[in-house]
Amino acid sequence: MNYTTIKNNQTIPVAYIPEIEYEDFFGLNTGFLFNRPERHCVNYFGYHVGNQIKLICCIADDTTHQIYVSSSIVNTSEKFDSFTARNLNFEKFEREIHENFGIKYKDHPWLKPVRYAKNRADLKQTIANYPFFSIESDELHEVGVGPIHAGIIEPGHFRFICNGEQILHLEIQLGYQHRGIEQQFLEKKKLLQRTILAESITGDTVVGHTTAFSQIWESLCGFQVSRDIEFARTIALELERIAIHTGDLSGVCTDIAYQLGNSVFGRLRTPIINFMQEWGGNRLSKGLIRPGRNQYPFTPELAQRLTDILALFEPDFDEMNYQLFHLPSALSRFERTGVVTYDDVLSIGTVGMAARMSGLNRDVRSSHPFGLYPEIDHQPIIKHHGDVYSRVQIRKAEVKQSIEYIRDLIQNIPEYDETEPKFEGPKPDSFTLSLVEGWRGEICHCAITNDKGELIQYKVKDPSFHNWLALALAVRNNEISDFPICNKSFNLSYSGHDL
Amino acid sequence: MFDNVKIVYHQGKQFIPDVTTAKVPGIFRGRPVISTEKVNEAELVELCPLDAISANPVSIDLGKCNFCGECAKQFPNKIKFTTDYQNSTNERDRLIIKEGEDQPIEVNQETIRKEIRQLFGRSLKLRQVSAGGDNSCEWELNATNNVNFDVSRFGIDFVASPRHADGIVITGPITENMAEAVQICYDATPDPKIIVLVGTDAISGGIHSGSSALNRSFLDKYPIDLYIPGNPAHPLTIINGLLDLTRKR
Numbered sequence: 001m002n003y004t005t006i007k008n009n010q011t012i013p014v015a016y017i018p019e020i021e022y023e024d025f026f027g028l029n030t031g032f033l034f035n036r037p038e039r040h041c042v043n044y045f046g047y048h049v050g051n052q053i054k055l056i057c058c059i060a061d062d063t064t065h066q067i068y069v070s071s072s073i074v075n076t077s078e079k080f081d082s083f084t085a086r087n088l089n090f091e092k093f094e095r096e097i098h099e100n101f102g103i104k105y106k107d108h109p110w111l112k113p114v115r116y117a118k119n120r121a122d123l124k125q126t127i128a129n130y131p132f133f134s135i136e137s138d139e140l141h142e143v144g145v146g147p148i149h150a151g152i153i154e155p156g157h158f159r160f161i162c163n164g165e166q167i168l169h170l171e172i173q174l175g176y177q178h179r180g181i182e183q184q185f186l187e188k189k190k191l192l193q194r195t196i197l198a199e200s201i202t203g204d205t206v207v208g209h210t211t212a213f214s215q216i217w218e219s220l221c222g223f224q225v226s227r228d229i230e231f232a233r234t235i236a237l238e239l240e241r242i243a244i245h246t247g248d249l250s251g252v253c254t255d256i257a258y259q260l261g262n263s264v265f266g267r268l269r270t271p272i273i274n275f276m277q278e279w280g281g282n283r284l285s286k287g288l289i290r291p292g293r294n295q296y297p298f299t300p301e302l303a304q305r306l307t308d309i310l311a312l313f314e315p316d317f318d319e320m321n322y323q324l325f326h327l328p329s330a331l332s333r334f335e336r337t338g339v340v341t342y343d344d345v346l347s348i349g350t351v352g353m354a355a356r357m358s359g360l361n362r363d364v365r366s367s368h369p370f371g372l373y374p375e376i377d378h379q380p381i382i383k384h385h386g387d388v389y390s391r392v393q394i395r396k397a398e399v400k401q402s403i404e405y406i407r408d409l410i411q412n413i414p415e416y417d418e419t420e421p422k423f424e425g426p427k428p429d430s431f432t433l434s435l436v437e438g439w440r441g442e443i444c445h446c447a448i449t450n451d452k453g454e455l456i457q458y459k460v461k462d463p464s465f466h467n468w469l470a471l472a473l474a475v476r477n478n479e480i481s482d483f484p485i486c487n488k489s490f491n492l493s494y495s496g497h498d499l
Numbered sequence: 500m501f502d503n504v505k506i507v508y509h510q511g512k513q514f515i516p517d518v519t520t521a522k523v524p525g526i527f528r529g530r531p532v533i534s535t536e537k538v539n540e541a542e543l544v545e546l547c548p549l550d551a552i553s554a555n556p557v558s559i560d561l562g563k564c565n566f567c568g569e570c571a572k573q574f575p576n577k578i579k580f581t582t583d584y585q586n587s588t589n590e591r592d593r594l595i596i597k598e599g600e601d602q603p604i605e606v607n608q609e610t611i612r613k614e615i616r617q618l619f620g621r622s623l624k625l626r627q628v629s630a631g632g633d634n635s636c637e638w639e640l641n642a643t644n645n646v647n648f649d650v651s652r653f654g655i656d657f658v659a660s661p662r663h664a665d666g667i668v669i670t671g672p673i674t675e676n677m678a679e680a681v682q683i684c685y686d687a688t689p690d691p692k693i694i695v696l697v698g699t700d701a702i703s704g705g706i707h708s709g710s711s712a713l714n715r716s717f718l719d720k721y722p723i724d725l726y727i728p729g730n731p732a733h734p735l736t737i738i739n740g741l742l743d744l745t746r747k748r
Contacts, residue, residue, distance in 0.1 A: 116676055117712075118675070118710075118711050118712035127676045147677065147680050148626075148680055148684055150660075151641075151657075151659070152627045152629070152637050152640045152641050153629065153634075153637060154629045154632065154634055155628075155629055155630070155677055155680065175676050176630075176631075176674065176676045176677045176680070177632075177671070177674060177676075177677070178631075178674055178675075178676050178712050179631050179707045179712050179713065180710045180712035180713075183710070183711075183712075184706075184707065184710055187709075187710075188706075190548055192546075192567070193548040193549075193706065196548050196549075196565055196567060196706045197706055200633045200705070200706050200707070201633070202633055203633035203634040203635025203637075204634045204635070204638060206635070247638075260503055260506060260507070263510075263646045264506060266646060267510070267513045267645060267646045267647055270642075270645070274524050277523070277524060277525045277526070278524050278525025278526065281525065281526040281528045281566075282528065282566070282730075283639070283731075284635045284638065284639075286567070286635070286730060286731075287528075287566070287567045295572075296526075316509065316510070319506055319509065320506060323502055323503065323506060493634065494634070495631075495632070495633045498676075
């Protein structure tokens, strides 16, 4: 065997991952994905081993619920065949490896910078002299937007090439939010510091990323999680989904100038995040999820509060949705706007909502279940048109689905396990991978320890890492005035991408 | 048309009538109170993930505090977080809470620059810049303008261009990649102008403090007019801070 097979959240000795020649590594991983839509690359990264770079590639198979892990050791002096030339799934990963380690590829189509990480290989490259794609033409013009945008949102630069009002090409340049998260995971030694770091990857997916980190840590330490902890995480993940999806419906209404929808969805988000504050003391769930510990137990009183809140939330949510989805002026802005086809999302390997909008079933809750999801029998919500309408519909349907899940779950609240967790310390020379379905899609964290059990590599992959390219494809041939609604319907993360 | 009116009717009144006295629900972690009880101070200092706690006398720096609440959980008799959300001030020192003190954090009326009251007392337009912010303070800044908090009723608005602004609001620890854009935005804002820092990350760097990917030199160059602590800062903290800075109550 030239690869090893693991399950989600499983820790294995690094030595179990076969180290193979690059040529075989290349054939193996591109072969895994050849004509297999149920498989995709969840993480592919490098780290220093002496003077060389060790590459680790993780391919998830959604039907067997397994992850295939393989590795190869390479030198920066050589030039390699790029995986991307065979399969675009690897495009972003190889750009990142090139940027961080200076590994050269013979046939990568476009090794443009990813985020100008602080520990990149070539410090002469800076964000100020980013090489934008441009077309020589007298008819076309370029529009540059950002890094600071008109609203209160994170920074990023969008460069449009337009023919009149029509967008021919959009290039998205990120990196402004780079805080060196992955490096800080290694530098900060206290568990609480690392947990807070996970909370700060992106403030809109606090539960998602902190759950992934917690699962990594618990698995690395061989810690058995009690049921009440898994219960709390599952409830919190679904509440985070409801809150953000509702907020995004409000944002979409803003972008089509539908004031009533903006106000009603905007205010409907408030009771949900206020409940998070009642439960854990913070509206965006910071401080709630902790490795090995149920920091704020979910009590029957909280369950009653939540039942009441959802009972008030749902009729208002339904009433507003009925109105929105029966409004011809809204539908005309949603339908056939910002289309990404099934073939495109498959080839670029999008995850989560940005895959399910075009008929590609990618949902970690059903394909690599964790927490209490194995008991839920989750059925992902799939739409087929890949347009703004599909993305808005998914949001509406997922909010309803999450409400049902929560109502079922809180029928049986597990008993609070008060025992203070005792961590053994991470196992030495180990590798762990954790997949979590956040509201945006698949979050993947990987960790590697050295012979003393210290972290030597921590890799974070936010769903936005792949999905930004889907936005760039979505706006092609659309009017530039439709860009805001396309952007909002994806609502991708800058900080999660830039790390 | 009638359906729209029906929805408006069903929604009723959603706004918070008085943002200065509104109660926050649940176990909100606002301004902490430190008792004079004797504890193992070294252990307490060591516990804090952001080095916000100092010993002898025990104090918490809310400019560094992440409001994770771990100290209150481990030392419940020593530290309690109250639900007091009015924590903004114009002086950095005032964010440091010492043991035995239980006084609200206030804007020092003596040290506010004169032109702020004169010019921005009835209308304040702000340009927000996210510089490495994790999108939590950004969500809460957006929330200040939803129908619940409705900050525009006070004449406070967030505008699209620095040229239309009376000041900038910075969130995030200011990354190296964003440092130049922050400077350009500040320079493009007409004088006189204010700088407001929202959130622990902006005030001290927060959990990212010490990361080599940051460049916080911008903050050394100019006076800061308002510090709004929190991770993220609560919309009521933000609104009350801006009101305290710009107008007499």
